[in-house]
Amino acid sequence: MNATERGIREQFPLWNRVDMNHVRPRAGQVHVVVGCGTSVHIADSIAATLNAQGVMSRAVPGNEWTRRRNDYVPATVAPHVVALSRSGASTETVAAARASRDAGLEVTAFSCAPGSALCKNADEVVVAQTHPEEGIVMTASASLMLLMGLRYAGIAVGPEATRAAEELLDAADPHLRAIIEGRSHFVFLGGGALYGVAREGALKLQEMSLSQTEAHHPLEYRHGPISLIDERSCVIMLYHPDTAAEEAQVAREVMEKGARVLGLGGPGDVTLPISSPAFVRPLLCLPVLQLLGEYVARMRELDTLAPRHLTKVVTIA
Missing domain, CATH: 3.40.50.10490 (Glucose-6-phosphate isomerase like protein; domain 1)
Incomplete structure (x- = not known):
């Protein structure tokens, strides 16, 4: 590790x-x-x-x-x-x-x-104090600032949410290597507050593994971007409880076209149930997306402690 x-x-x-x-x-x-x-x-x-x-x-x-x-x-x-x-x-x-x-x-x-x-x-x-070993790629610090923002907005994020996030990561871990095997195109889909986390998942995987990634609102994906889906694609669907049925239809469509789907909170080739309320789901899903990036980087034999062209702090002289 x-x-x-x-x-x-x-x-x-x-x-x-x-x-x-x-x-x-x-x-x-x-x-x-x-x-x-x-x-x-x-x-x-x-x-x-x-x-x-x-x-x-x-x-x-x-x-x-x-x-x-x-x-x-x-x-x-x-x-x-x-x-x-x-x-x-x-x-x-x-x-x-x-x-x-x-x-x-x-x-x-x-x-x-x-x-x-x-x-x-x-x-x-x-x-907040982030993990002492965090390097160039933001992981714990990203989660901590999201947690601050949710609490700032009045969302109760306490030990129960922390436990739920850790349990979701543990549940996802055994499935991640298999779902990414042979995949080089990664799509992150999420709506509402999950859209920002979908974008962050795409960025994280891109900078960690130099992979082709993109992020969209779930139903918007059908309006053009779905043309890229094939047997090299892996779709990470961040299900929102308000629109889960519509998002499940998108998941079925991309699976029919050859993609593998990781369903966080809904159906996919790998389905990981989430019972927590919608407001805390962005935080709960984020560590899974971070670990996914690490595993794709290993699959491509890349070191996430030294991502290409990146520095820990971006400054302009």
């Missing part, structure tokens, strides 16, 4: 240590959740959850928010900004926080680096 896998398997106790310091959205505030890379995909899931909880929100990449703020939120609106960065040093995210405060906007930071540049450019801060 390498350090990447240890970080994935040993992340669950870290979830139970997260302290939100009573940080919560104020009534009536519009929110913008910013981040880069993994963090902006996590931001997408957080924004969807905030909206579902009655807090108007959207996710925006860091540099887009700094340079084109009014393309995303009208100039007449003064949103509260939630900025995500594991290191607290990502150039675009720090710049977005700084520009937001310069414009008179309040900023909340979610990070794994106390005292970082991001934290110093925020009005309130939530910090």
